[in-house]
Amino acid sequence: MTATAARTSARKRAGNGAARSIDADEIGLDALVGHAGYAVRRFQIWIFQDFVKTLGNVDIRPTQYSVLTVIGANPGLSQMAVAKRLGIERARLVHLLDSLEQRKLVRRVKSKTDRRSHALHLTPQGETALAKFKRLAAEHERHVEEKIGKENRERLLRILADFT
Amino acid sequence: MTATAARTSARKRAGNGAARSIDADEIGLDALVGHAGYAVRRFQIWIFQDFVKTLGNVDIRPTQYSVLTVIGANPGLSQMAVAKRLGIERARLVHLLDSLEQRKLVRRVKSKTDRRSHALHLTPQGETALAKFKRLAAEHERHVEEKIGKENRERLLRILADFT
DNA sequence: TATTGTTATACTCTATAACTATA
DNA sequence: TATAGTTATAGAGTATAACAATA
Numbered sequence: 305m306t307a308t309a310a311r312t313s314a315r316k317r318a319g320n321g322a323a324r325s326i327d328a329d330e331i332g333l334d335a336l337v338g339h340a341g342y343a344v345r346r347f348q349i350w351i352f353q354d355f356v357k358t359l360g361n362v363d364i365r366p367t368q369y370s371v372l373t374v375i376g377a378n379p380g381l382s383q384m385a386v387a388k389r390l391g392i393e394r395a396r397l398v399h400l401l402d403s404l405e406q407r408k409l410v411r412r413v414k415s416k417t418d419r420r421s422h423a424l425h426l427t428p429q430g431e432t433a434l435a436k437f438k439r440l441a442a443e444h445e446r447h448v449e450e451k452i453g454k455e456n457r458e459r460l461l462r463i464l465a466d467f468t
Numbered sequence: 469m470t471a472t473a474a475r476t477s478a479r480k481r482a483g484n485g486a487a488r489s490i491d492a493d494e495i496g497l498d499a500l501v502g503h504a505g506y507a508v509r510r511f512q513i514w515i516f517q518d519f520v521k522t523l524g525n526v527d528i529r530p531t532q533y534s535v536l537t538v539i540g541a542n543p544g545l546s547q548m549a550v551a552k553r554l555g556i557e558r559a560r561l562v563h564l565l566d567s568l569e570q571r572k573l574v575r576r577v578k579s580k581t582d583r584r585s586h587a588l589h590l591t592p593q594g595e596t597a598l599a600k601f602k603r604l605a606a607e608h609e610r611h612v613e614e615k616i617g618k619e620n621r622e623r624l625l626r627i628l629a630d631f632t
Numbered sequence: 633t634a635t636t637g638t639t640a641t642a643c644t645c646t647a648t649a650a651c652t653a654t655a
Numbered sequence: 656t657a658t659a660g661t662t663a664t665a666g667a668g669t670a671t672a673a674c675a676a677t678a
Contacts, residue, residue, distance in 0.1 A: 331553045334541030335602050336534055337632055340612045340621055341515040345530070346631035348512045349555065351505040366509070367645085370500055377498030384659060389495045391513065393646065398661060420654045420659040438499050448504045456627045457504055463620045464507035467514060468497060531668085548636060557669065562638060576637095584636040584677045 351448060358444040364437050367392065371400055372434050375410060375424045382421040409433055515612060522608040528601050531556070535564055536598050539574060539588045546585040573597055 336342050355366050364372075370390050375381060383401065387394040401424070404410040409430035412422040426434060449457050500506050519530050528536075534554050539545060547565065551558040565588070568574040573594035576586040590598060613621050 331538065331545065331549060332541045333553075333632060334537055335605070336537050338625065339605065339609060340624055341512075341519055341530060341608070342534065343625055343628040343632055344508060344512050344515060346555065347628050348505075348508050350631060351508060355505055365644090366505060370506065373498055373500050374495065377496045381495065382659075385495060389497075391510065393648090394660070395648085395662080396645070418655075418659080420652095422660075441499070441503065444505070445503060452627055452630075459623060460504055460627055461502065461507055463616055463624055464511045466616075467510035468501055468507055529667085546636075557671090558637070559639080559671085560668070582636080582678075586637075 350451070354447050355441070355444050358447065359437060359440045362433070362437060362440065364440075368400060368404065369437055369441060371397070371404065372409065372426065372430065372437065376426050376431065376434050379425050380423045382415070382418075382423065384421070386424060404430075514615070518611050519605070519608050522611065523601060523604045526597070526601060526604065528604075532564060532568065533601055533605060535561070535568065536573065536590065536594065536601065540590050540595065540598050543589050544587045546579070546582075546587065548585070550588060568594075 333342075352366060355369075359365070359369070367390075371386060371392075374386055374389060378385075381389075383397055384394055386392070387397045392400070401410060401412065405412060408427055411425045411427055411430075413425055415421045415423050452460070497506075516530060519533075523529075523533070531554075535550060535556075538550055538553055542549075545553075547561055548558060550556075551561045556564070565574060565576065569576060572591055575589050575591055575594075577589055579585045579587050616624070
Protein backbone atom coordinates (compact mmCIF):
# COMPACT_ATOMS: atom_id res chain seq x y z
CA MET A 305 0.00 0.00 0.00
CA THR A 306 1.39 3.42 -0.93
CA ALA A 307 1.57 6.29 1.52
CA THR A 308 -1.22 8.04 -0.37
CA ALA A 309 -3.44 4.98 -0.24
CA ALA A 310 -2.76 4.64 3.48
CA ARG A 311 -3.74 8.25 4.00
CA THR A 312 -6.92 7.86 1.98
CA SER A 313 -8.08 4.75 3.82
CA ALA A 314 -7.15 6.42 7.07
CA ARG A 315 -9.40 9.35 6.19
CA LYS A 316 -12.25 6.94 5.50
CA ARG A 317 -11.76 5.35 8.88
CA ALA A 318 -11.26 8.52 10.84
CA GLY A 319 -13.93 10.53 9.09
CA ASN A 320 -14.10 14.18 10.00
CA GLY A 321 -13.53 14.86 13.66
CA ALA A 322 -13.23 11.38 15.16
CA ALA A 323 -16.81 10.37 14.50
CA ARG A 324 -16.16 6.95 16.03
CA SER A 325 -13.52 5.67 18.35
CA ILE A 326 -10.51 3.93 16.82
CA ASP A 327 -8.48 1.24 18.48
CA ALA A 328 -4.76 1.87 18.73
CA ASP A 329 -3.93 -1.12 16.55
CA GLU A 330 -6.11 0.16 13.72
CA ILE A 331 -4.02 3.29 13.34
CA GLY A 332 -1.55 3.24 10.51
CA LEU A 333 2.04 4.16 11.30
CA ASP A 334 2.93 4.80 7.67
CA ALA A 335 6.57 5.86 7.43
CA LEU A 336 7.28 4.93 11.04
CA VAL A 337 7.25 1.24 10.18
CA GLY A 338 10.62 0.55 8.63
CA HIS A 339 12.43 2.97 10.91
CA ALA A 340 15.00 1.07 12.94
CA GLY A 341 15.00 3.84 15.54
CA TYR A 342 11.29 3.52 16.24
CA ALA A 343 11.43 -0.27 16.62
CA VAL A 344 14.51 -0.05 18.82
CA ARG A 345 12.93 2.65 20.97
CA ARG A 346 9.78 0.60 21.60
CA PHE A 347 11.84 -2.49 22.36
CA GLN A 348 14.05 -0.54 24.71
CA ILE A 349 11.02 0.69 26.63
CA TRP A 350 9.79 -2.88 27.00
CA ILE A 351 13.20 -4.09 28.22
CA PHE A 352 13.58 -1.18 30.63
CA GLN A 353 10.18 -1.81 32.18
CA ASP A 354 10.78 -5.54 32.56
CA PHE A 355 14.19 -4.89 34.12
CA VAL A 356 12.76 -2.39 36.61
CA LYS A 357 9.95 -4.79 37.48
CA THR A 358 12.20 -7.85 37.81
CA LEU A 359 14.66 -5.96 40.03
CA GLY A 360 11.91 -3.98 41.75
CA ASN A 361 12.26 -5.75 45.09
CA VAL A 362 15.92 -4.79 45.35
CA ASP A 363 15.29 -1.27 44.00
CA ILE A 364 17.96 -1.31 41.32
CA ARG A 365 17.57 0.36 37.95
CA PRO A 366 19.50 -0.42 34.76
CA THR A 367 21.99 2.43 35.16
CA GLN A 368 22.72 1.57 38.78
CA TYR A 369 23.21 -2.04 37.76
CA SER A 370 25.68 -1.09 35.04
CA VAL A 371 27.69 1.07 37.45
CA LEU A 372 27.89 -1.69 40.07
CA THR A 373 28.84 -4.27 37.45
CA VAL A 374 31.67 -2.18 36.02
CA ILE A 375 33.06 -1.35 39.45
CA GLY A 376 32.77 -4.99 40.50
CA ALA A 377 34.71 -6.12 37.43
CA ASN A 378 37.27 -3.29 37.65
CA PRO A 379 37.85 -2.30 41.27
CA GLY A 380 39.81 0.91 41.77
CA LEU A 381 38.48 2.73 38.73
CA SER A 382 38.09 6.49 38.91
CA GLN A 383 34.73 8.19 38.43
CA MET A 384 35.87 9.60 35.09
CA ALA A 385 36.82 6.13 33.85
CA VAL A 386 33.44 4.66 34.84
CA ALA A 387 31.56 7.60 33.32
CA LYS A 388 33.46 7.34 30.05
CA ARG A 389 33.09 3.58 29.79
CA LEU A 390 29.33 3.66 30.34
CA GLY A 391 28.65 6.89 28.43
CA ILE A 392 27.27 8.59 31.53
CA GLU A 393 27.89 12.28 32.25
CA ARG A 394 30.37 12.60 35.09
CA ALA A 395 28.05 15.11 36.76
CA ARG A 396 25.32 12.50 36.81
CA LEU A 397 27.59 9.76 38.10
CA VAL A 398 28.18 11.87 41.22
CA HIS A 399 24.53 11.53 42.25
CA LEU A 400 24.36 7.87 41.24
CA LEU A 401 27.37 7.16 43.47
CA ASP A 402 25.99 9.29 46.32
CA SER A 403 22.96 7.02 46.36
CA LEU A 404 24.94 3.78 46.05
CA GLU A 405 27.36 4.92 48.75
CA GLN A 406 24.50 5.79 51.12
CA ARG A 407 23.20 2.30 50.59
CA LYS A 408 26.65 0.98 51.56
CA LEU A 409 27.13 -0.80 48.25
CA VAL A 410 30.05 1.30 47.01
CA ARG A 411 32.99 3.13 48.63
CA ARG A 412 34.88 6.15 47.31
CA VAL A 413 38.51 5.72 48.38
CA LYS A 414 40.83 8.71 48.11
CA SER A 415 43.56 7.94 45.63
CA LYS A 416 47.08 8.42 46.97
CA THR A 417 48.66 8.83 43.56
CA ASP A 418 46.24 11.46 42.27
CA ARG A 419 44.55 13.32 45.08
CA ARG A 420 41.93 14.71 42.73
CA SER A 421 40.41 11.31 42.04
CA HIS A 422 38.52 8.60 43.88
CA ALA A 423 39.12 4.89 43.49
CA LEU A 424 35.80 3.11 43.43
CA HIS A 425 35.25 -0.21 45.20
CA LEU A 426 32.33 -2.38 46.13
CA THR A 427 31.84 -2.90 49.85
CA PRO A 428 31.55 -6.51 51.03
CA GLN A 429 27.80 -5.91 51.19
CA GLY A 430 28.03 -4.52 47.69
CA GLU A 431 29.69 -7.71 46.43
CA THR A 432 26.98 -9.85 48.02
CA ALA A 433 24.21 -7.61 46.76
CA LEU A 434 25.62 -7.52 43.23
CA ALA A 435 25.65 -11.32 43.12
CA LYS A 436 21.93 -11.23 43.87
CA PHE A 437 21.30 -8.47 41.33
CA LYS A 438 23.08 -10.56 38.69
CA ARG A 439 20.80 -13.51 39.37
CA LEU A 440 17.75 -11.26 38.96
CA ALA A 441 19.22 -9.67 35.83
CA ALA A 442 19.68 -13.17 34.39
CA GLU A 443 15.99 -13.80 35.13
CA HIS A 444 15.15 -10.59 33.26
CA GLU A 445 17.30 -11.80 30.37
CA ARG A 446 15.23 -14.97 30.23
CA HIS A 447 12.12 -12.81 29.89
CA VAL A 448 13.74 -11.20 26.84
CA GLU A 449 14.37 -14.67 25.42
CA GLU A 450 10.75 -15.62 25.95
CA LYS A 451 9.61 -12.41 24.27
CA ILE A 452 11.69 -12.48 21.07
CA GLY A 453 13.04 -16.04 21.01
CA LYS A 454 16.41 -17.49 21.94
CA GLU A 455 17.86 -17.31 18.43
CA ASN A 456 16.64 -13.76 17.84
CA ARG A 457 18.16 -12.59 21.11
CA GLU A 458 21.50 -14.05 20.09
CA ARG A 459 21.24 -12.52 16.61
CA LEU A 460 20.48 -9.16 18.21
CA LEU A 461 23.52 -9.34 20.50
CA ARG A 462 25.74 -10.21 17.54
CA ILE A 463 24.36 -7.35 15.43
CA LEU A 464 24.85 -4.82 18.24
CA ALA A 465 28.13 -6.16 19.63
CA ASP A 466 30.06 -3.04 18.53
CA PHE A 467 27.92 -0.75 20.68
CA THR A 468 28.85 -2.25 24.03
CA MET B 469 37.16 -15.94 30.79
CA THR B 470 35.24 -16.40 34.03
CA ALA B 471 33.92 -13.51 36.07
CA THR B 472 36.53 -14.19 38.73
CA ALA B 473 39.35 -14.20 36.21
CA ALA B 474 38.06 -10.95 34.75
CA ARG B 475 38.02 -9.40 38.19
CA THR B 476 41.53 -10.59 38.95
CA SER B 477 43.03 -9.26 35.72
CA ALA B 478 41.10 -6.05 36.24
CA ARG B 479 42.68 -5.64 39.67
CA LYS B 480 46.12 -6.13 38.13
CA ARG B 481 45.40 -3.41 35.61
CA ALA B 482 43.72 -1.01 37.95
CA GLY B 483 46.05 -1.49 40.86
CA ASN B 484 45.21 0.31 44.07
CA GLY B 485 43.75 3.76 43.64
CA ALA B 486 44.00 4.35 39.90
CA ALA B 487 47.79 4.45 39.85
CA ARG B 488 47.73 4.95 36.08
CA SER B 489 45.05 6.14 33.71
CA ILE B 490 43.00 3.51 31.96
CA ASP B 491 41.42 3.90 28.56
CA ALA B 492 37.69 3.32 28.38
CA ASP B 493 38.10 0.38 25.99
CA GLU B 494 40.41 -1.40 28.42
CA ILE B 495 37.72 -1.62 31.07
CA GLY B 496 35.95 -4.93 31.32
CA LEU B 497 32.20 -4.90 31.32
CA ASP B 498 31.90 -8.40 32.76
CA ALA B 499 28.25 -9.34 33.11
CA LEU B 500 27.07 -6.35 31.09
CA VAL B 501 28.21 -7.98 27.87
CA GLY B 502 25.50 -10.46 27.02
CA HIS B 503 22.73 -8.23 28.30
CA ALA B 504 20.38 -7.42 25.46
CA GLY B 505 19.15 -4.36 27.34
CA TYR B 506 22.61 -2.82 27.56
CA ALA B 507 23.37 -3.35 23.86
CA VAL B 508 19.96 -2.02 22.86
CA ARG B 509 20.35 1.01 25.10
CA ARG B 510 23.74 1.95 23.63
CA PHE B 511 22.43 1.44 20.10
CA GLN B 512 19.37 3.53 20.84
CA ILE B 513 21.55 6.38 22.06
CA TRP B 514 23.57 6.23 18.83
CA ILE B 515 20.42 6.23 16.70
CA PHE B 516 18.84 9.05 18.70
CA GLN B 517 21.91 11.25 18.35
CA ASP B 518 22.23 10.60 14.62
CA PHE B 519 18.52 11.36 14.12
CA VAL B 520 18.75 14.62 16.06
CA LYS B 521 21.86 15.63 14.11
CA THR B 522 20.46 14.68 10.71
CA LEU B 523 17.21 16.55 11.38
CA GLY B 524 18.96 19.31 13.32
CA ASN B 525 18.47 21.98 10.66
CA VAL B 526 14.69 21.52 10.76
CA ASP B 527 14.64 21.21 14.57
CA ILE B 528 12.64 17.99 14.75
CA ARG B 529 13.21 15.31 17.36
CA PRO B 530 12.21 11.65 17.11
CA THR B 531 9.04 12.01 19.19
CA GLN B 532 7.87 15.05 17.22
CA TYR B 533 8.53 13.15 14.01
CA SER B 534 6.49 10.18 15.17
CA VAL B 535 3.55 12.43 16.13
CA LEU B 536 3.58 14.23 12.77
CA THR B 537 3.86 10.94 10.88
CA VAL B 538 0.91 9.35 12.66
CA ILE B 539 -1.29 12.42 12.21
CA GLY B 540 -0.28 12.66 8.56
CA ALA B 541 -1.22 9.03 7.96
CA ASN B 542 -4.41 9.23 10.05
CA PRO B 543 -5.92 12.71 9.86
CA GLY B 544 -8.69 13.40 12.33
CA LEU B 545 -7.33 11.28 15.16
CA SER B 546 -7.99 12.40 18.72
CA GLN B 547 -5.15 13.18 21.14
CA MET B 548 -5.98 10.06 23.14
CA ALA B 549 -5.71 7.88 20.04
CA VAL B 550 -2.33 9.32 19.08
CA ALA B 551 -1.01 9.03 22.63
CA LYS B 552 -2.13 5.40 22.89
CA ARG B 553 -0.72 4.44 19.50
CA LEU B 554 2.70 5.91 20.21
CA GLY B 555 2.84 4.99 23.90
CA ILE B 556 3.13 8.64 24.95
CA GLU B 557 1.42 9.99 28.07
CA ARG B 558 -1.54 12.10 27.07
CA ALA B 559 -0.33 14.81 29.46
CA ARG B 560 2.93 14.97 27.55
CA LEU B 561 1.26 15.02 24.15
CA VAL B 562 -0.45 18.27 25.16
CA HIS B 563 2.91 20.07 25.30
CA LEU B 564 4.21 18.37 22.16
CA LEU B 565 1.11 19.54 20.26
CA ASP B 566 1.32 23.04 21.74
CA SER B 567 4.77 23.34 20.23
CA LEU B 568 3.80 21.83 16.85
CA GLU B 569 0.69 24.02 16.69
CA GLN B 570 2.72 27.16 17.43
CA ARG B 571 4.97 26.20 14.54
CA LYS B 572 1.84 25.97 12.33
CA LEU B 573 2.49 22.32 11.47
CA VAL B 574 -0.58 20.88 13.21
CA ARG B 575 -4.14 22.07 13.89
CA ARG B 576 -6.46 21.02 16.71
CA VAL B 577 -10.00 21.03 15.28
CA LYS B 578 -12.92 20.86 17.70
CA SER B 579 -14.81 17.65 17.09
CA LYS B 580 -18.53 18.11 16.44
CA THR B 581 -19.46 14.58 17.44
CA ASP B 582 -17.57 14.53 20.75
CA ARG B 583 -17.06 18.00 22.10
CA ARG B 584 -14.49 16.79 24.60
CA SER B 585 -12.01 15.80 21.92
CA HIS B 586 -9.88 17.43 19.24
CA ALA B 587 -9.42 16.10 15.73
CA LEU B 588 -5.79 16.47 14.74
CA HIS B 589 -4.75 17.53 11.26
CA LEU B 590 -1.60 18.65 9.53
CA THR B 591 -1.73 22.16 8.11
CA PRO B 592 -0.76 22.54 4.43
CA GLN B 593 2.62 23.77 5.71
CA GLY B 594 2.70 20.72 7.95
CA GLU B 595 2.20 18.40 4.96
CA THR B 596 5.02 20.10 3.06
CA ALA B 597 7.31 20.12 6.07
CA LEU B 598 6.61 16.45 6.85
CA ALA B 599 7.59 15.49 3.29
CA LYS B 600 10.94 17.15 3.90
CA PHE B 601 11.32 15.53 7.34
CA LYS B 602 10.68 12.14 5.75
CA ARG B 603 13.48 12.68 3.25
CA LEU B 604 15.85 13.58 6.08
CA ALA B 605 14.65 10.62 8.15
CA ALA B 606 15.41 8.35 5.18
CA GLU B 607 18.89 9.83 5.11
CA HIS B 608 19.26 9.02 8.81
CA GLU B 609 18.08 5.49 8.05
CA ARG B 610 20.88 5.16 5.50
CA HIS B 611 23.33 6.11 8.25
CA VAL B 612 21.98 3.19 10.30
CA GLU B 613 22.54 0.92 7.31
CA GLU B 614 26.12 2.11 6.98
CA LYS B 615 26.68 1.55 10.69
CA ILE B 616 25.36 -2.00 11.11
CA GLY B 617 25.00 -3.19 7.51
CA LYS B 618 22.00 -3.51 5.23
CA GLU B 619 21.26 -7.13 6.10
CA ASN B 620 21.62 -6.59 9.82
CA ARG B 621 19.26 -3.63 9.72
CA GLU B 622 16.66 -5.76 7.99
CA ARG B 623 17.18 -8.61 10.45
CA LEU B 624 16.74 -6.17 13.30
CA LEU B 625 13.48 -4.83 11.90
CA ARG B 626 12.17 -8.37 11.48
CA ILE B 627 13.15 -9.36 15.02
CA LEU B 628 11.50 -6.28 16.52
CA ALA B 629 8.45 -6.11 14.23
CA ASP B 630 6.06 -6.91 17.11
CA PHE B 631 7.08 -3.84 19.07
CA THR B 632 5.93 -1.24 16.55
C1' DT C 633 -19.66 7.41 36.43
C1' DA C 634 -16.21 7.48 32.86
C1' DT C 635 -13.45 9.89 29.38
C1' DT C 636 -10.83 13.97 26.96
C1' DG C 637 -7.90 17.43 27.34
C1' DT C 638 -5.48 20.17 30.56
C1' DT C 639 -2.56 21.67 34.49
C1' DA C 640 0.60 20.59 37.98
C1' DT C 641 4.13 18.02 40.51
C1' DA C 642 8.04 14.94 41.08
C1' DC C 643 11.64 12.22 39.59
C1' DT C 644 14.91 10.49 35.89
C1' DC C 645 17.97 11.61 32.31
C1' DT C 646 20.77 14.61 29.22
C1' DA C 647 23.55 18.59 28.40
C1' DT C 648 26.01 22.48 30.04
C1' DA C 649 28.57 25.71 32.65
C1' DA C 650 31.12 27.05 36.50
C1' DC C 651 33.63 26.20 40.76
C1' DT C 652 37.54 23.76 43.89
C1' DA C 653 41.36 21.28 44.47
C1' DT C 654 44.57 19.34 42.59
C1' DA C 655 48.03 17.97 38.56
C1' DT D 656 46.88 25.17 31.68
C1' DA D 657 44.32 21.06 32.12
C1' DT D 658 41.81 17.41 34.74
C1' DA D 659 38.68 15.10 38.64
C1' DG D 660 35.02 15.72 41.24
C1' DT D 661 31.28 18.65 42.53
C1' DT D 662 27.33 21.87 42.27
C1' DA D 663 23.79 24.07 39.76
C1' DT D 664 20.56 24.81 36.05
C1' DA D 665 17.60 23.90 32.04
C1' DG D 666 15.24 20.94 28.97
C1' DA D 667 13.43 16.27 27.67
C1' DG D 668 11.03 12.34 29.12
C1' DT D 669 8.23 9.43 32.47
C1' DA D 670 4.70 8.79 35.94
C1' DT D 671 0.98 10.51 38.62
C1' DA D 672 -2.88 13.02 40.38
C1' DA D 673 -6.46 16.23 40.03
C1' DC D 674 -9.68 19.31 37.63
C1' DA D 675 -13.38 21.11 34.07
C1' DA D 676 -16.16 19.99 30.33
C1' DT D 677 -18.56 16.53 28.29
C1' DA D 678 -20.20 11.78 27.42
